[in-house]
Amino acid sequence: MDFLIEQPDTVEEAVRILAERPGAARAVWGGSDLVVEVRDGLSRPEVVVDLTRIRELVEVRETGDGGLSLGAGVPLEHLARRPELAERFGALAEALRAVGSVPLRFGSTLGGNLATASPAADSAPPLLVLEAEVEIAGPGGRRRPALADFFQGPRRTVLGPGEIITRILLPPPPPGARGTYLKFARRRALDLALVSVAALGWPDAEAASGVRFRLAAGAVAPTPLRLPAAEEILAAGRLDEETRTAVRRAVEAAVRPIDDVRAAATYRREMAGTLALRAVDRVLRTLEGGVA
Amino acid sequence: MKVMMSLTVNGKLETIAVRPGATLLEVLREDLRLTGTKRGCDHGDCGACTVLVDGEPRLSCITLALQVRGRRVDTIEGLAREGYPHRLQEAFDREGAAQCGFCTPGVLLSAAALLAGNPHPTREEVRDGLAGNLCRCTGFQKIVDAVEAAARGEGDR
Ligand SMILES: Cc1cc2nc3c(=O)[nH]c(=O)nc-3n(C[C@H](O)[C@H](O)[C@H](O)COP(=O)(O)OP(=O)(O)OC[C@H]3O[C@@H](n4cnc5c(N)ncnc54)[C@H](O)[C@@H]3O)c2cc1C
Ligand code: FES
Ligand code: FES
Numbered sequence A: 001m002d003f004l005i006e007q008p009d010t011v012e013e014a015v016r017i018l019a020e021r022p023g024a025a026r027a028v029w030g031g032s033d034l035v036v037e038v039r040d041g042l043s044r045p046e047v048v049v050d051l052t053r054i055r056e057l058v059e060v061r062e063t064g065d066g067g068l069s070l071g072a073g074v075p076l077e078h079l080a081r082r083p084e085l086a087e088r089f090g091a092l093a094e095a096l097r098a099v100g101s102v103p104l105r106f107g108s109t110l111g112g113n114l115a116t117a118s119p120a121a122d123s124a125p126p127l128l129v130l131e132a133e134v135e136i137a138g139p140g141g142r143r144r145p146a147l148a149d150f151f152q153g154p155r156r157t158v159l160g161p162g163e164i165i166t167r168i169l170l171p172p173p174p175p176g177a178r179g180t181y182l183k184f185a186r187r188r189a190l191d192l193a194l195v196s197v198a199a200l201g202w203p204d205a206e207a208a209s210g211v212r213f214r215l216a217a218g219a220v221a222p223t224p225l226r227l228p229a230a231e232e233i234l235a236a237g238r239l240d241e242e243t244r245t246a247v248r249r250a251v252e253a254a255v256r257p258i259d260d261v262r263a264a265a266t267y268r269r270e271m272a273g274t275l276a277l278r279a280v281d282r283v284l285r286t287l288e289g290g291v292a
Numbered sequence B: 001m002k003v004m005m006s007l008t009v010n011g012k013l014e015t016i017a018v019r020p021g022a023t024l025l026e027v028l029r030e031d032l033r034l035t036g037t038k039r040g041c042d043h044g045d046c047g048a049c050t051v052l053v054d055g056e057p058r059l060s061c062i063t064l065a066l067q068v069r070g071r072r073v074d075t076i077e078g079l080a081r082e083g084y085p086h087r088l089q090e091a092f093d094r095e096g097a098a099q100c101g102f103c104t105p106g107v108l109l110s111a112a113a114l115l116a117g118n119p120h121p122t123r124e125e126v127r128d129g130l131a132g133n134l135c136r137c138t139g140f141q142k143i144v145d146a147v148e149a150a151a152r153g154e155g156d157r
Helices: A011-020 A034-039 A076-080 A083-088 A090-097 A102-106 A110-116 A124-129 A228-236 A241-254 A265-289 B024-031 B087-095 B104-117 B123-129 B141-151
Strands: A004-006 A025-028 A047-050 A060-062 A068-071 A133-138 A141-143 A151-153 A164-170 A178-184 A195-203 A211-218 B003-009 B012-018 B050-053 B056-059 B072-074
Touching: A011 A025, A011 A047, A011 A133, A011 A164, A025 A034, A068 A083, A076 A090, A076 A102, A076 A110, A083 A090, A090 A124, A090 A178, A090 A195, A102 B056, A102 B104, A110 A124, A110 A164, A124 A178, A124 A195, A124 A211, A178 A265, A195 A265, A211 A228, A211 A241, A211 A265, A228 A241, A241 A265, B012 B024, B024 B050, B050 B104, B056 B104, B087 B104, B087 B141, B104 B123, B104 B141, B123 B141
Parallel strands: A004 A047, A025 A047, B003 B072
Antiparallel strands: A060 A068, A068 A164, A133 A141, A133 A164, A178 A195, A195 A211, B003 B012, B050 B056, B050 B072
């Protein structure tokens, strides 16, 4: 691989270098997407901007209101091992442990996972149900879009020239919320999801069913996807056979999977419905049990 | 154009000139001649290139050498101490956990990192800790057996 490397100490410096060379400069943290891409000749950056020396990117901070701020460069394995993630953001903790393998997770990050914007990115469905925001720093300053507005298509995001992700903000989850992440793949480690679903549920007296849910799916559309129609149905009534069928139908109608070497679209569509119902059942069991 | 960098490899401070695009794996094998770390897939998939950076297992084929400047890197060459094999190496020998041996350096470093953080892992935890290291020969059972044996302290030196 043939490129120059810059190793800035601050976000501002990184942004400046990236903005000076639009198209020719690329950020790197773990390299698990970028180095592989460059080695395969899929991109040829002239300059690689190493973000690993920027202190700000490896901070994890309480936001004071029950939310959490996750630096874009904290290794996924470090995040997965943090007790506050397991306690308050269980769906995300489960999803991080489903990424690749232990040595891969010690060298890869949320910033990289989101910026790559694979429809199968494991961090995306839990971050969608947690209604995370993405803080972006660029030549024009900082902005903070919702993750739901961040993905534009497969491998396409709202990141403009010179922009990097600095942190991911998790707002406080609804009181009593429990979450889960189910990844369906051919093997348990080192494999991308064929279909994945994250669910977050919490007691809500105003919902006819007594429980409100958020659902999101991965690997079944050009971008990771919230499933609002299924969420409505779950809030509207008791989870009987009729509701289950309606939820399944709503999920199947929302997803737009592709056929590829790993699975057929029809299979992915059915599995999305199945996983959504399994995730809901799992959350309901933990809500009844009162423990995460 | 090469860039100077220092890093500590197996306890020894090394100062070398590296190409900016060189991976840690290339520098270990080609510049430092530490060929115990293997290049399997060069894509992060097989774990043959696993080394420890500040005690954490990392895939050296997708890590740029300059990213570990100033850090502590441990490779398979540093696992044995004063000529005596590490208890994991003893256990691998006794349990028949290595056949061709190509995956073994990476597996041993992943296992060493696992035991450092979790001295008495369950079988499931061992499998999970080693899931990033593929072995084409042993079928994995003997590897897991050997890590469990080492964790029980058998073959301690
Ligand atoms: C063997 C293997 C298995 C994998 N398995 C999984 C899996 O199971 N699930 C999964 O979701 N992914 C998987 N991946 C993909 C990859 O590991 C993840 O997407 C990872 O989170 C990327 O993080 P990184 O720090 O390595 O990113 P890098 O490779 O360093 O960067 C990735 C991309 O993001 C950009 N970038 C990096 N950081 C930032 C930032 N802060 N702001 C803006 N842009 C940035 C880079 O320019 C590059 O385009 C796998 C990869 C490999 C090689
Ligand atoms: S050579 Fe690095 S993971 Fe295969
Ligand atoms: S012993 Fe041959 S690959 Fe593992």
